[in-house]
Amino acid sequence: xxxxxxxxxxxxxxxxxxxxxxxxxxxxxxxxxxxxxxxxxxxxxxxxxxxxxxxxxxxxxxxxxxxxxxxxxxxxxxxxxxxxxxxxxxxxxxxxxxxxxxxxxxxxxxxxxxxxxxxxxxxxxxxxxxxxxxxxxxxxxxxxxxxxxxxxxxxxxxxxxxxxxxxxxxxxxxxxxxxxxxxxxxxxxxxxxxxxxxxxxxxxxxxxxxxxxxxxxxxxxxxxxxxxxxxxxxxxxxxxxxxxxxxxxxxxxxxxxxxxxxxxxxxxxxxxxxxxxxxxxxxxxxxxxxxxxxxxxx
Amino acid sequence: xxxxxxxxxxxxxxxxxxxxxxxxxxxxxxxxxxxxxxxxxxxxxxxxxxxxxxxxxxxxxxxxxxxxxxxxxxxxxxxxxxxxxxxxxxxxxxxxxxxxxxxxxxxxxxxxxxxxxxxxxxxxxxxxxxxxxxxxxxxxxxxxxxxxxxxxxxxxxxxxxxxxxxxxxxxxxxxxxxxxxxxxxxxxxxxxxxxxxxxxxxxxxxxxxxxxxxxxxxxxxxxxxxxxxxxxxxxxxxxxxxxxxxxxxxxxxxxxxxxxxxxxxxxxxxxxxxxxxxxxxxxxxxxxxxxxxxxxxxxxxxxxxxxxxxxxxxxxxxxxxxxxxxxxxxxxxxxxxxxxxxxxxxxxxxxxxxxxxxxxxxxxxxxxxxxxxxxxxxxxxxxxxxxxxxxxxxxxxxxxxxxxxxxxxxxxxxxxxxxxxxxxxxxxxxxxxxxxxxxxxxxxxxxxxxxxxxxxxxxxxxxxxxxxxxxxxxxxxxxxxxxxxxxxxxxxxxxxxxxxxxxxxxxxxxxxxxxxxxxxxxxxxxxxxxxxxxxxxxxxxxxxxxxxxxxxxxxxxxxxxxxxxxxxxxxxxxxxxxxxxxxxxxxxxxxxxxxxxxxxxxxxxxxxxxxxxxxxxxxxxxxxxxxxxxxxxxxxxxxxxxxxxxxxxxxxxx
Numbered sequence: 001x002x003x004x005x006x007x008x009x010x011x012x013x014x015x016x017x018x019x020x021x022x023x024x025x026x027x028x029x030x031x032x033x034x035x036x037x038x039x040x041x042x043x044x045x046x047x048x049x050x051x052x053x054x055x056x057x058x059x060x061x062x063x064x065x066x067x068x069x070x071x072x073x074x075x076x077x078x079x080x081x082x083x084x085x086x087x088x089x090x091x092x093x094x095x096x097x098x099x100x101x102x103x104x105x106x107x108x109x110x111x112x113x114x115x116x117x118x119x120x121x122x123x124x125x126x127x128x129x130x131x132x133x134x135x136x137x138x139x140x141x142x143x144x145x146x147x148x149x150x151x152x153x154x155x156x157x158x159x160x161x162x163x164x165x166x167x168x169x170x171x172x173x174x175x176x177x178x179x180x181x182x183x184x185x186x187x188x189x190x191x192x193x194x195x196x197x198x199x200x201x202x203x204x205x206x207x208x209x210x211x212x213x214x215x216x217x218x219x220x221x222x223x224x225x226x227x228x229x230x231x232x233x234x235x236x237x238x239x240x241x242x243x244x245x246x247x248x249x250x251x252x253x254x255x256x257x258x259x260x261x262x263x264x265x266x267x268x269x270x271x272x273x274x275x276x277x278x279x280x281x282x283x284x285x286x287x288x289x290x291x292x293x294x295x296x297x298x
Numbered sequence: 299x300x301x302x303x304x305x306x307x308x309x310x311x312x313x314x315x316x317x318x319x320x321x322x323x324x325x326x327x328x329x330x331x332x333x334x335x336x337x338x339x340x341x342x343x344x345x346x347x348x349x350x351x352x353x354x355x356x357x358x359x360x361x362x363x364x365x366x367x368x369x370x371x372x373x374x375x376x377x378x379x380x381x382x383x384x385x386x387x388x389x390x391x392x393x394x395x396x397x398x399x400x401x402x403x404x405x406x407x408x409x410x411x412x413x414x415x416x417x418x419x420x421x422x423x424x425x426x427x428x429x430x431x432x433x434x435x436x437x438x439x440x441x442x443x444x445x446x447x448x449x450x451x452x453x454x455x456x457x458x459x460x461x462x463x464x465x466x467x468x469x470x471x472x473x474x475x476x477x478x479x480x481x482x483x484x485x486x487x488x489x490x491x492x493x494x495x496x497x498x499x500x501x502x503x504x505x506x507x508x509x510x511x512x513x514x515x516x517x518x519x520x521x522x523x524x525x526x527x528x529x530x531x532x533x534x535x536x537x538x539x540x541x542x543x544x545x546x547x548x549x550x551x552x553x554x555x556x557x558x559x560x561x562x563x564x565x566x567x568x569x570x571x572x573x574x575x576x577x578x579x580x581x582x583x584x585x586x587x588x589x590x591x592x593x594x595x596x597x598x599x600x601x602x603x604x605x606x607x608x609x610x611x612x613x614x615x616x617x618x619x620x621x622x623x624x625x626x627x628x629x630x631x632x633x634x635x636x637x638x639x640x641x642x643x644x645x646x647x648x649x650x651x652x653x654x655x656x657x658x659x660x661x662x663x664x665x666x667x668x669x670x671x672x673x674x675x676x677x678x679x680x681x682x683x684x685x686x687x688x689x690x691x692x693x694x695x696x697x698x699x700x701x702x703x704x705x706x707x708x709x710x711x712x713x714x715x716x717x718x719x720x721x722x723x724x725x726x727x728x729x730x731x732x733x734x735x736x737x738x739x740x741x742x743x744x745x746x747x748x749x750x751x752x753x754x755x756x757x758x759x760x761x762x763x764x765x766x767x768x769x770x771x772x773x774x775x776x777x778x779x780x781x782x783x784x785x786x787x788x789x790x791x792x793x794x795x796x797x798x799x800x801x802x803x804x805x806x807x808x809x810x811x812x813x814x815x816x817x818x819x820x821x822x823x824x825x826x827x828x829x830x831x832x833x834x835x836x837x838x839x840x841x842x843x844x845x846x847x848x849x850x851x852x853x854x855x856x857x858x859x860x861x862x863x864x865x866x867x868x869x870x871x872x873x874x875x876x877x878x879x880x881x882x883x884x885x886x887x888x889x890x891x892x893x894x895x896x897x898x899x900x901x902x903x904x905x906x907x908x909x910x911x912x913x914x915x916x917x918x919x920x921x922x923x924x925x926x927x928x929x930x931x932x933x934x935x936x937x938x939x940x941x942x943x944x945x946x947x948x949x950x951x952x
Contacts, residue, residue, distance in 0.1 A: 031340070034340050034342075037342050038337060038340075038342065038345055040354065040355035040357060040358050041355070041357055041358075042355060042357055043355060114300075114301050114371065115355070115356050115371050116371065116374075116375050116378075118326070118327065118328065118378065119327070119355065119356065126337065129337055129338055130337070130340070135335070135338050136332065136335065136337060136338065140330070141330065141332065167337075167338045167339070167340065168338060171335055171338060208335075209332075209334070209335055210333070210334065211331065211332065211333050211334075212330075212331070212332040213330070213331050214329075214330040214331075214332075215328075215329055216327055216328050216329065216330055216353075217323075217328040217329065217378070217381060217382075220328075220382075221382055228382075230379070231379070231382070
């Protein structure tokens with residue numbers, strides 16, 4: 001039963017403080033009406049939780065400084081830190097129910113069961129952007145924060161009504177150095193270093209984003225192997241000889257896929273990180289990694 | 299099946315897929331265009347106006363184009379699967395850290411190098427048993443050595459060190475690597491790829507060494523053509539080896555080598571490229587120009603590894619047609635690596651081969667020089683005066699020669715005034731070494747040792763005496779096993795014989811070949827059931843393990859069931875004053891099966907009858923049943939390129 005004498009402003013402060021104690025660098029409340037207006041039908045918070053009143057978005061630190069310096073192959077294993085965001089938001093849902101009696105859910109960061117792996121059930125990105133803890137970048141709309149750089153996000157839906165935050169007043173992307181590079185070469189670092197050249201766009205003469213082009217299909221081909229599994233099975237079925245069939249199922253690449261699937265390995269890359277690795281906001285913002293955050297405290 | 303519905307329940311036809319797949323894919327979030335920053339600004343109108351560019355949900359697409367959402371989902375998934383290319387993440391795995399993506403450096407997987415069918419066929423010739431490989435790797439005989447890695451190591455650690463000396467001048471290791479790398483690029487430019495077989499017929503020159511090492515750098519396979527080869531041998535070996543290219547001088551004496559190779563190109567399907575050291579005729583490439591034409595090797599080209607073949611040598615064929623022997627770095631370089639210590643080759647030493655590089659024996663000396671960081675001393679074409687002059691000028695520390703080389707110098711009296719003081723070790727191999735020759739030469743090499751070495755194309759250096767051995771041991775035996783090699787003397791029943799008994803020399807070890815190229819019958823016949831190679835040589839082993847070669851098994855005469863080795867008789871006949879050269883071979887006999895026939899070349903102005911010869915031999919204690927029963931006088935005897943008599947071609951007149 002929801003506590004009737006909850007002070008929304010105080011509750012918001014306490015919830016954000018709790019989220020930070022659980023590992024979030026930032027947290028904010030998204031404007032539910034805006035989400036409902038922007039998200040397509042079937043992907044709105046109310047589609048999951050009809051009586052939702054607030055959407056809380058939390059951001060946890062992305063990569064460590066060390067992770068950015070290792071080869072992509074290793075980063076594929078070191079980079080999957082999003083579980084911290086999920087555990088923080090999961091705890092937050094319990095915290096709200098315990099302290100305010102308001103039903104809450106941890107929003108699953110999952111794919112739409114009915115539409116397949118390239119379609120998200122909910123856009124955590126949209127929640128975070130409207131909560132003011134990230135802004136869309138030229139790197140395929142990955143959210144960036146001027147203080148914390150690149151983060152992972154998670155959301156909590158709750159029936160507790162909380163005052164929403166404003167989106168960021170300014171978009172930190174492109175950084176001045178990126179705009180300068182774009183005007184000289186036609187590419188920002190993220191565009192230049194994308195392995196499959198899936199990024200392009202335009203920047204205005206005063207250094208603002210004008211257009212962002214993202215070939216997500218090309219990006220997915222590079223980083224996401226889920227289509228490879230049915231392709232492998234199809235290859236095995238179509239094989240004309242036993243040897244070809246065995247190769248199709250058990251060659252080292254395919255065995256690795258089976259392994260990753262069976263253990264849920266972080267080695268199943270979700271993105272290649274090259275655009276973020278070269279992004280000055282993602283990696284060199286004042287508190288972009290634990291070392292910078294430690295230095296900022298001193 | 300989509301949302302639990304099958305295709306016929308969804309009503310999706312091929313025509314629908316064909317018609318709508320592209321627009322569905324475009325409207326989906328597979329391709330996203332955002333104009334301005336409308337979400338952050340909560341500009342709902344702008345978002346709505348550009349929804350089709352931002353990426354739409356299946357329901358939105360369905361509403362837009364007039365299909366059901368489940369139909370859109372079905373068609374979108376089908377189209378994504380059709381467009382999806384797997385394997386890109388292999389490229390991704392190579393990125394990161396200090397490695398940044400450069401589109402110009404990215405080679406699509408399908409464009410990566412692949413071995414030709416011929417190259418794969420050659421690679422399949424290395425059918426080692428698993429236990430053999432395990433044993434050689436664990437015991438340290440096989441390491442990941444390649445000539446490229448040895449050259450790199452020498453150039454890195456001792457860039458100014460002498461790599462080549464003698465004819466053509468001095469070359470340092472850094473210069474040699476630079477030239478080899480350029481030539482490898484030139485060979486690639488000329489169409490040669492890893493695994494391709496390239497035949498080389500050159501004298502012992504810089505061209506040979508640089509070509510050989512450049513082929514190794516590239517990962518190609520060298521097959522050697524003896525300098526004495528002419529049309530027939532040329533054609534046979536190029537055809538059997540499936541050589542893709544040949545490197546020859548323009549001419550060898552009056553033999554138009556380059557023209558011959560060009561002519562062969564029309565008959566030999568695999569032969570594509572003729573490279574000429576000298577003046578190339580039209581249609582051939584200039585070896586010198588290849589140093590300049592290469593632009594380096596593609597990055598995706600696999601660098602050579604120790605398990606790669608790099609030599610396809612041919613047996614000399616004294617008793618049968620030449621057979622191809624593929625060899626990899628494991629086999630060759632383990633033999634060389636241990637040989638360096640055993641022959642006392644040190645960094646800075648100078649290693650000369652009087653034998654042509656076309657022979658495995660000479661290449662063995664080259665490989666040991668590279669292993670030790672020593673210099674390769676070039677003697678382009680052996681002649682006694684050239685050898686004596688080079689020994690004085692180049693100051694070799696090691697000479698790898700055949701007994702005929704020393705015999706020729708000795709016979710011309712050139713050792714009397716020669717400066718051989720730099721030579722620490724002289725290794726003799728290639729044919730039977732007369733003990734008296736070693737004893738006669740020893741005083742002239744008083745500063746060093748004369749040793750013997752026995753090997754075959756199939757075995758490499760299997761036996762040798764060591765520099766510290768008693769000189770009489772080196773004069774009379776081929777010594778003991780090379781490290782890792784196991785030899786035994788086997789009787790006709792295959793069982794190992796006791797010390798001093800004569801039988802077949804059988805060899806097993808990390809340097810022994812795996813099988814003949816495209817010749818399974820010969821391979822099967824070459825090995826015993828327990829993996830020993832049947833050398834076909836007759837030998838005895840003394841109590842100390844020193845082995846003395848005594849002839850060829852196939853040359854044994856079987857006279858009515860009494861068998862004997864004719865080499866002992868030939869050595870006695872060689873002492874007859876009228877004899878220039880001789881060989882004993884069997885002739886068929888109805889009663890005894892075989893009788894011995896002596897084929898002889900006489901010295902000018904002499905004559906010889908069978909009775910005189912037998913009297914001569916009887917006077918030296920030869921048993922009666924070993925006396926030749928027929929004498930055939932010839933002006934010359936058929937010889938292999940390695941100067942061995944081809945007894946299979948000896949037939950009595952009439």
